[in-house]
Amino acid sequence: xxxxxxxxxxxxxxxxxxxxxxxxxxxxxxxxxxxxxxxxxxxxxxxxxxxxxxxxxxxxxxxxxxxxxxxxxxxxxxxxxxxxxxxxxxxxxxxxxxxxxxxxxxxxxxxxxxxxxxxxxxxxxxxxxxxxxxxxxxxxxxxxxxxxxxxxxxxxxxxxxxxxxxxxxxxxxxxxxxxxxxxxxxxxxxxxxxxxxxxxxxxxxxxxxxxxxxxxxxxxxxxxxxxxxxxxxxxxxxxxxxxxxxxxxx
Amino acid sequence: xxxxxxxxxxxxxxxxxxxxxxxxxxxxxxxxxxxxxxxxxxxxxxxxxxxxxxxxxxxxxxxxxxxxxxxxxx
Numbered sequence: 001x002x003x004x005x006x007x008x009x010x011x012x013x014x015x016x017x018x019x020x021x022x023x024x025x026x027x028x029x030x031x032x033x034x035x036x037x038x039x040x041x042x043x044x045x046x047x048x049x050x051x052x053x054x055x056x057x058x059x060x061x062x063x064x065x066x067x068x069x070x071x072x073x074x075x076x077x078x079x080x081x082x083x084x085x086x087x088x089x090x091x092x093x094x095x096x097x098x099x100x101x102x103x104x105x106x107x108x109x110x111x112x113x114x115x116x117x118x119x120x121x122x123x124x125x126x127x128x129x130x131x132x133x134x135x136x137x138x139x140x141x142x143x144x145x146x147x148x149x150x151x152x153x154x155x156x157x158x159x160x161x162x163x164x165x166x167x168x169x170x171x172x173x174x175x176x177x178x179x180x181x182x183x184x185x186x187x188x189x190x191x192x193x194x195x196x197x198x199x200x201x202x203x204x205x206x207x208x209x210x211x212x213x214x215x216x217x218x219x220x221x222x223x224x225x226x227x228x229x230x231x232x233x234x235x236x237x238x239x240x241x242x243x244x245x246x247x248x249x250x
Numbered sequence: 251x252x253x254x255x256x257x258x259x260x261x262x263x264x265x266x267x268x269x270x271x272x273x274x275x276x277x278x279x280x281x282x283x284x285x286x287x288x289x290x291x292x293x294x295x296x297x298x299x300x301x302x303x304x305x306x307x308x309x310x311x312x313x314x315x316x317x318x319x320x321x322x323x324x
Contacts (some may be wrong), residue, residue: 069280074265076276080301081267084308093313107300138264200297208287209294221298228302232309238315 002215003156006147009194013143016187017136018168023103024132026176031110032125040129048137051219052145058235059149069206071150072199078142079195086189087229091236096185143195150202193229197222272308275300 028037088094106128107213113124121178144161148154163201211217266273279300286293 069284073277073280076280076297076301077265077273079266080272080305080308081269083305084269084272084312087305088312092260124259142264164271166278186282196301200301204283204294204297207280207293209292209296210287211294221307224298225301228305232305235310236313 002151002218003153004152005053005194005198005218006153006156007160007163009191009198010144010147010157011164012160012187012194013191014140014161014164015168016191018142018164019184020102021133021136022168022172024136025129026172027103027106027110028125028128031126032113032122036125037129040126040131041133043126044130044137047134049140051138051143055141055145056149056154059145060152060154062149064152065206065208066118067206068150070145072201072203072206074142074146074199075150076199076203077194079192079197079199082188082192083196083229084192086185086192086235087232089123089185090189090233092240093236101170115175115230126141147198150198150219189229193222193225199223215228252263267312269308272304275304275307279304 025037025041030041062070085094089096109127110124140161144157145154148157197218200217201211213220279297282300283293283296286296
């Protein structure tokens with residue numbers, strides 16, 4: 001059960017970040033030329049590979065309980081950020097992530113920026129693609145390494161991330177347009193819930209406490225996080241509605 | 251020095267985000283869980299309860315500007 005959760009979480013988190021990276025790469029490619037932007041993608045991928053190769057083995061030599069405590073804390077802090085934003089989006093307090101609008105903005109900026117040629121490359125296109133892939137990829141690397149190492153199975157998380165990469169890159173190459181039909185906000189909500197769930201589970205174990213029912217309690221934690229999130233979305237929506245009504249009367 | 255500060259700021263924003271109080275409260279809750287566990291007191295319930303409270307508080311802070319006077323729970 002934990003393995004399935006692990007692969008699914010890594011897949012969803014990676015897919016969300018890769019959709020965002022794809023939007024930036026497409027804008028860089030269409031606005032500045034494919035040679036520079038694809039070189040940027042390759043350079044960022046290489047940098048990410050070096051980071052993962054350096055950090056991955058280092059994480060496996062840390063004692064499991066200490067690792068779960070640190071990783072659990074990281075996932076919990078990180079997951080609460082995602083969940084907070086997802087709840088604010090779902091309740092209408094924060095604008096929904098719109099890949100189409102982001103693509104139009106990035107493409108516009110890419111087309112109007114000054115050309116900086118050097119070594120046969122356009123450096124604006126290179127930097128735009130490099131930064132996009134590196135920053136989004138760093139989140140994927142962070143999630144894959146922390147998820148995988150806390151269970152002692154980095155390869156399982158890597159399978160989830162690789163599946164997302166194949167899917168997003170494949171669809172991206174096929175359609176050559178931002179993936180606006182991907183339910184990105186729903187996926188972000190799901191990732192926030194999973195990060196928070198694993199964060200609670202591993203932090204508690206790393207702190208030396210024991211779950212009743214051991215690994216099976218992960219389902220209970222998941223149900224609890226979903227219930228809390230749904231309740232907060234309902235409360236916030238109601239608050240926004242009351243706010244709008246009061247504003248209309250005033 | 252500027253690059254070091256930018257590097258530190260990047261990681262702070264990446265991990266902690268825009269509500270450092272939520273991160274601090276999470277750290278405190280994990281510390282309390284460890285303290286209870288080492289005193290042989292059942293502690294698994296603490297973190298889920300703390301997360302619910304932290305989430306409530308951080309959402310309340312985030313929506314404070316929109317809240318109407320009176321009647322709002324956030």
